[in-house]
Amino acid sequence: MTQPIPFQEIQAILFDMDGTLIDTDDEAVEKVARWLRPFLGERGNVLARWLVMKIESPANALITLADRLHLDEPLKWFTTWRQARRKEPFIANFHIIPGVLEMLHAIPGNYRLGIVTTRSRHQIEGFLAQIPDLAPRFEVTCGSQDTRRLKPHPSPIQEAARRFDLPESACVMVGDTSVDMHSARRAGAWRVGVLCGFGKEPELRRAGAQIILGSTADFADLLQ
Structure with a gap:
């Protein structure tokens, strides 16, 4: 039986970014659809969403496998190297999921409140600049x-808790993927999964989500 989250004991809420606060999944779909439309017309939109959804779960599985094989450090190095080669910091005009600002x-x-993400510091700053x-x-x-x-290593959750000067058990992680849930569960934090990204309810539950919401926009209702 899933243990209920004791919100009266929670002191910090950690949010993932992609698929949780910002709607980057739709951006990925649009990029694929642009390639397909010349050949399939509007049917390319449907196929693009199907393809991205099919890729999302294997991609998360690959990240988890990399962690278990201790290969996430080279993956992180490659990402940092790519970011360093950009002439300017990558700060995008993020599309915030409907209802998220009202929820916050x-x-x-x-x-x-905190953010725990695999995005870079520049990208986090870019997001926060949109919501001064x-x-x-x-x-x-x-x-x-x-x-x-x-x-899904617990280190990011543990580091966030350390910066808050709180035990992990006083934190709840809100995210849309099994990667978020695995990381929080291994760290000893509480877990809320959301379905506004490409994570599916069964895989979020298997990964340890204790509550699953249709959207991050619904999260504040849990605190009433």
């Missing part, structure tokens, strides 16, 4: 440059 405003002030009224609430951010190991 509704979270009571006694909860401390909410940015000060995110006391802690932990990106790809902040820990030697990536999710």
Whole structure:
């Protein structure tokens, strides 16, 4: 039986970015669809979404396998090297998932907020620059440059908890993939899965999600 999350004991809420706060899955679909439309017309949109969904789970499985084989450090090095070769920091105009801003405003002030993501520090800063009224609430951010190991390793969650000066058991992780759930479970944090990314309910439950929501926008309702 899944253990209920004791929200009265939770002090910090950690959010993933992709598929949780920002809708990058649709951006990936659109990129694939642009290649397919000249050949398939509007049917290319349907095929693009199917292809991205089929790729998402194997990609997460590959990240998990890399972690188990201790190959995530070379993967992180390659990503950092690519970012360093850019002439300017990559800061995008992120598409925030509908309802997420309202949800963040509704979270009571006694909860401390953080971001735990595999995105770079520049990308985290770019996201926070889009929400200047909410940015000060995110006391802690932990990106790809902040820990030697990536999710699903517990290090990113552990580092975020350390920066809060809290035990992991006082933190809840909100994410859309099994990678997020594995990382939080291994760290000893609580876990909320969301279905606004490409994660599926069965795989999130297998990975240890204790609550699953249709969207991150619904999260504040849990705190009432």
